[in-house]
Amino acid sequence: MHIVHTLADLRRALKPTAHRALVPTMGSLHPGHLELMQTARHAIDKRAVEDKRSGSGMTVASIFVNRLQFGPNEDFDTYPRTLENDCALLKANGCDLVFAPSEKELYPEPQLFKVHPPAQLADILEGAFRPGFFVGVCTVVHKLFNIVQPNLAVFGKKDYQQLMVIRRMVQQMALPIEIIGSETRRTEDGLALSSRNGYLSTEERAEAVQLSMALKGLAAAAREGHATGVLDVASAEAAAMDALRARGWQPDYITLRHQHDLSPVAGPSAEPLVVLGAAKLGKTRLIDNWEV
Numbered sequence: 357m358h359i360v361h362t363l364a365d366l367r368r369a370l371k372p373t374a375h376r377a378l379v380p381t382m383g384s385l386h387p388g389h390l391e392l393m394q395t396a397r398h399a400i401d402k403r404a405v406e407d408k409r410s411g412s413g414m415t416v417a418s419i420f421v422n423r424l425q426f427g428p429n430e431d432f433d434t435y436p437r438t439l440e441n442d443c444a445l446l447k448a449n450g451c452d453l454v455f456a457p458s459e460k461e462l463y464p465e466p467q468l469f470k471v472h473p474p475a476q477l478a479d480i481l482e483g484a485f486r487p488g489f490f491v492g493v494c495t496v497v498h499k500l501f502n503i504v505q506p507n508l509a510v511f512g513k514k515d516y517q518q519l520m521v522i523r524r525m526v527q528q529m530a531l532p533i534e535i536i537g538s539e540t541r542r543t544e545d546g547l548a549l550s551s552r553n554g555y556l557s558t559e560e561r562a563e564a565v566q567l568s569m570a571l572k573g574l575a576a577a578a579r580e581g582h583a584t585g586v587l588d589v590a591s592a593e594a595a596a597m598d599a600l601r602a603r604g605w606q607p608d609y610i611t612l613r614h615q616h617d618l619s620p621v622a623g624p625s626a627e628p629l630v631v632l633g634a635a636k637l638g639k640t641r642l643i644d645n646w647e648v
Contacts, residue, residue, distance in 0.1 A: 357447040359454045363503060366455050370504070375403045375413035378506035379451075380497060383419040384436040384551035388512055388541035390449045393417060395538045396510045397450030403507065416504050417446050419456040424467065425492030436551060455504070462499065470495045473521050480618060481632060482517050482643070485608045490521050497522055501531060508534040512541075514548050516632060516645040517618060540645070542568070548644045555640040564637055566603055568644050570596045570610055571631045575646045578612055578631070581624040589621050600635055607635035615647065 360366045370376070377396035381389055393415065400413030419442055426432035443454055471494035472478075478490035501509070511519045523535050541549045546568045547561075556564055574596045581587025589612055596610040612621045615628040629648040634641065 357443070357451055357454065359443055359456065361456055361458065362461055363457070366453075366503065369453055370416070371414045371452075373404075373412065373414050374407060374507070375400050376504065376506045377413065377415045378500065378504045378509040379415070379417045380500050380509065380511070381417060381419055381442075382421045382435065382551070383442050383456075384438050384554070385442045385445050386541075386549045386551060386553075388514065388538075388549035390445055391541050392510045392512055392538050393446060393449045393451055395536060396508070399508055399510070399534075399536060414452050415450055416453045416455060416506065417451045418500055418504070419454060420462060420496070422492060422496040423459060423463075424470075424495055425489050427486055427488070430486075431552075431555075436554060462496075467495060471498050471525065473525060477517075477524060477618065478521055480517075481609060481611070481613075482634065485634065490518070493518055494521065494525050498525065498529070501526075501533060506533055508536060510536045510538055513537045514540040514550065514644065516630060520618065546572075548642075550642065552640055552642065557638065560638050560640065563603065564642060566600065566605070567633055567635055567637075567642055568646070570600055571633050571644055571646045573599075574610060574612060574631045575629075575648045578621070578625075578629055578648045582626060585624050587624045589623060596633075605635045605637055607633065608641075609634055612648075 358369045360369050377400035379392045379396050396415050400415060404413040421435050423432055439456055446454055470491050473490050473494050483490050511522060513519060519537050526533050526535055545565045547565045574592055577592045593611055597607045600607045610633040612629055612631050614621060615630045621629060630645055632645045634643045
């Protein structure tokens with residue numbers, strides 16, 4: 357596995373192959389990230405086998421803490437940076453090339469050209485509570501796509517809205533990239549894996565699973581509403597929020613949405629739905645979702 361830090365070295369290291377997969381990360385890797393890497397390895401090798409003329413596939417992971425997607429009061433400066441350990445984990449999980457640029461390398465001058473996703477998708481939920489977040493995400497991901505020129509890229513479903521925004525960006529920009537969504541990896545008690553879980557104290561870690569339990573409860577209410585034809589969505593969402601507040605959380609949102617565009621759900625629905633939530637436990641903000 358090669359590790360490179362500059363655009364020039366990256367371009368020299370990229371194999372001239374017709375099959376290249378990218379896994380963008382901010383580092384501080386956990387088993388969920390490694391599953392993304394394994395998914396990329398399997399998908400790109402499958403493509404290479406099917407196209408016998410083009411040689412083997414190549415997997416690339418980027419590690420870059422992107423300032424553009426952090427708000428002024430968020431954890432950019434304290435976000436964990438564990439490059440040496442990350443590279444060891446990637447090497448053991450099918451990665452061929454790691455691109456770990458400095459901020460000056462990826463943004464040699466102020467990034468004035470930015471990708472602005474549509475407000476109806478990007479200014480709701482996470483975008484409402486983290487203004488500019490998806491502009492930062494789309495800008496860095498589009499830049500990485502331009503640099504690496506992958507055939508496919510893998511993102512986790514834990515960041516459900518982010519995955520949808522990136523899919524739409526690729527579609528609207530006519531980028532020749534397949535976007536693969538990988539299922540959320542969880543601990544045995546149901547907590548979604550996240551680099552920010554490391555901020556939790558022992559007591560907070562024990563409590564953190566309550567977010568996924570609140571989401572599962574709202575998902576169960578949605579399924580029951582579909583079966584009975586009766587569902588007061590606003591009351592069910594408010595009850596889930598109140599239950600977390602009673603346990604000391606500060607929820608931003610717990611909401612039932614349509615999967616295809618994240619629009620609100622008015623009542624019982626046979627369409628694919630998703631429950632999404634974001635809440636702060638102590639100083640740590642966690643997000644999660646469950647498809648219905």
